[in-house]
Amino acid sequence: MSLKLDKVSRGPHLSTLVASSISREIAQGRLTPGDQLPTEQQLAQTFGVSRNIVREAIARLRSEGLVWSQQGRGAFVATKSDAPALKLDLGPAQDTTAFASLFELRGLLEVEAAALAAGRRGAADLDAMSRALVEMGQAAYGSRAWLAADLAFHQAIASATRNDYIMQCLAAVSERVRDSILASGHHRASDELAEATLGEHQDILSAIGAEDHQAARQAMARHLKNAAGRVGLDAPDNEGGSDGG
Numbered sequence: 001m002s003l004k005l006d007k008v009s010r011g012p013h014l015s016t017l018v019a020s021s022i023s024r025e026i027a028q029g030r031l032t033p034g035d036q037l038p039t040e041q042q043l044a045q046t047f048g049v050s051r052n053i054v055r056e057a058i059a060r061l062r063s064e065g066l067v068w069s070q071q072g073r074g075a076f077v078a079t080k081s082d083a084p085a086l087k088l089d090l091g092p093a094q095d096t097t098a099f100a101s102l103f104e105l106r107g108l109l110e111v112e113a114a115a116l117a118a119g120r121r122g123a124a125d126l127d128a129m130s131r132a133l134v135e136m137g138q139a140a141y142g143s144r145a146w147l148a149a150d151l152a153f154h155q156a157i158a159s160a161t162r163n164d165y166i167m168q169c170l171a172a173v174s175e176r177v178r179d180s181i182l183a184s185g186h187h188r189a190s191d192e193l194a195e196a197t198l199g200e201h202q203d204i205l206s207a208i209g210a211e212d213h214q215a216a217r218q219a220m221a222r223h224l225k226n227a228a229g230r231v232g233l234d235a236p237d238n239e240g241g242s243d244g245g
Helices: 014-027 040-047 051-063 096-120 123-138 144-160 164-184 191-209 213-230
Strands: 067-070 074-077
Touching (some): 096 164
Antiparallel strands (some): 067 074
């Protein structure tokens, strides 16, 4: 495999440039269906960017159906049968109604995904979630690195469901949420908010680790409700179950 990849120029949309470069390799046949992409580290060195930027780029390509990923193996060029049927085409990030609707959809999907993950997760899934939380703790709240680690945490939960359709839907939704937050500048830097958000993620991880379906469902619902509030939205209460409140 002989790829024509070069370092990307600096700017606010590095992940888009990286994704476009890889997409071009696919379109021109230097990367073909089934080919494995170079590792995150290799791509980061090739493009001269951080691994977080590479992860954002791969997430974008995955949401567009150009690649698929498997925990522990890496990313692969998708075949037509791998490509997701879902492609979100929403209004601009400044459209509050569209943003609120996106969060509502996210809640419907992720609350139940957390419950499924609690029953199906393996050690590798828990490790991936834990690594994402460590990376969040090391990044500035609301930064691109923080949001990339946040996205990785939620993608690890989706992966733990062992349901390809859930993974595809959540990849598309989560990527669009991240783009909307970055474009609109919703996040405010705050040590207090960072601590609260990390605590919510840890509650989700603890419930999934304990294989407690209901606790995972409730922890995710609380997190998404609070997350919506942190970006200026009033989210519905998705916390369900007979002992929920």
